[in-house]
Amino acid sequence: MAFWVYILRCADGRYYTGHTDDLERRLAQHQRGEGGAFTSTRRPVTRMWCGDAPTREEALAMERRLKPWSRAKKEAGIAGDYARLSFFAKPPAERPSTSLGTNGERDSLASREGES
Secondary structure (H helix, E strand, C coil): CCEEEEEEECCCCCEEEEEECCHHHHHHHHHHCCCCHHHHCCCCCEEEEEEEECCHHHHHHHHHHHCCCCHHHHHHHHHCCHHHHHHHHCCHHHCCCCCCCCCCCCCHHHHHHHHC
16 A cells, blocks of 8 residues: 655645545545645645655655755755755755855956956
8 A cells, every 4th residue: 555745735825744545535635624724724725746655654754854844945845856955955054145145256246346
């Protein structure tokens, strides 16, 4: 028997992560507002991602790993963008800055002044 881990996008844009042994039945329950207080008030829901696991224990472990991910990290995973997923897997203090020229590049203003 296969087990499933899934990520839903709720009508308010929030993500819900869960696991089940019957994916289609569980998604229908979410759509009807049954079986989950979080999704029942945020319908309709859209399945964004699902993955399988050989046992319920492994599916639950995967759900518990995914659930605390940030929105940005979940969106990178859903998109299959492994470079971005790797970026968001690092603690914020260890991520290279991509703004204000603080990532080792020369500041654009300073380089323009040098050209004058």
